[in-house]
Amino acid sequence: MDQASGLRQWASQQERDQQERDSHACPTHVAEALMALARQVPATSRVSSARQGASPTREGVPPVSARSGTRRQATTLLVVGLPARQLGRARDLLTHWRGQGRRWIGDPEGWQLVPVAAESSHLPLLASQQSHWALWVEVDAESFRRAWRLLLSLAEAGGPRQLLLMHPPGLRRRGLLDNLQQAAAHYLGIELVVLA
Numbered sequence: 001m002d003q004a005s006g007l008r009q010w011a012s013q014q015e016r017d018q019q020e021r022d023s024h025a026c027p028t029h030v031a032e033a034l035m036a037l038a039r040q041v042p043a044t045s046r047v048s049s050a051r052q053g054a055s056p057t058r059e060g061v062p063p064v065s066a067r068s069g070t071r072r073q074a075t076t077l078l079v080v081g082l083p084a085r086q087l088g089r090a091r092d093l094l095t096h097w098r099g100q101g102r103r104w105i106g107d108p109e110g111w112q113l114v115p116v117a118a119e120s121s122h123l124p125l126l127a128s129q130q131s132h133w134a135l136w137v138e139v140d141a142e143s144f145r146r147a148w149r150l151l152l153s154l155a156e157a158g159g160p161r162q163l164l165l166m167h168p169p170g171l172r173r174r175g176l177l178d179n180l181q182q183a184a185a186h187y188l189g190i191e192l193v194v195l196a
Contacts, residue, residue: 074112075132079166080159081150082136084115089168090136096169097195118153133160135192137167137180147180155188162191 079090094108105111116126127133137147154160165177177194184190 074110076112076114076130077132077134077164078114078116078126078130078160079134079136080116080118080154080163081147082115082166087113087115090134090166093166093169102195118150118157118159120157123154124158127158127160130160132164133162134164134166137165137176139168139171139176144176144179148183151180151184151188151190155190161189162193165192165194 077090079087082090090113091108091111094105094111098105098108116123120126135147135150137143154163165180167177171177173194181192181194184192
C-alpha cells in the first residue's frame, strides 16, 4: 500500500466518523426551535416557574387547568441517550407511569419530547433555557458504562444538573439505577430523579 492510498483511506474514515457524530448531534432545526421558544418566555418567568416546579408558559398565554377542558400547553422534555426514532419508548414510559398513579404526568401525549445529544454544541444554552431534562438508560450489560459516558459529557459541556432517569418499564431501583444516581451525585454533582 502506498502513502497516498493510506491517506485516502484515513480521510474517508474521518468523513464516516464525522457523519456518524453528526447523526447523533442535536439537529440544528431542533436547537433553533428551542431557542425561539425560550425567547418567547421572559427570563424572570422561567426562573420563577422553575422554582415553583411548574413548566414555563408562553408570554401572554396563561396555564390552563385540565378540568376546564381547554387545551394545555405542552411541556418540553429534552431527552438525552435516546435517538429521535425511538422517542415513542419515552412516551410509552410516561404512559406506564401515569397508569401507576403518577398524576403529575397528566396526559402523556401533552409532553413535547425532544432528543438532544450530549455532545451538542447547543447544550449550555439549552441547559440555561430549559428546565425539564431526562436521561434514557437501557437495560443491558453496557448500560451503566453508556449512561456514565453521557453523564460525563453533560457535566463537561455545562449541561443540566438535574435529570429524570428514564428506562424501560419494570426495572427495579436496586443495582443499576441506584448506582447511577449515587455516582452522578458524588462525582459529578448531577441529581438523577429515580421513579422506579
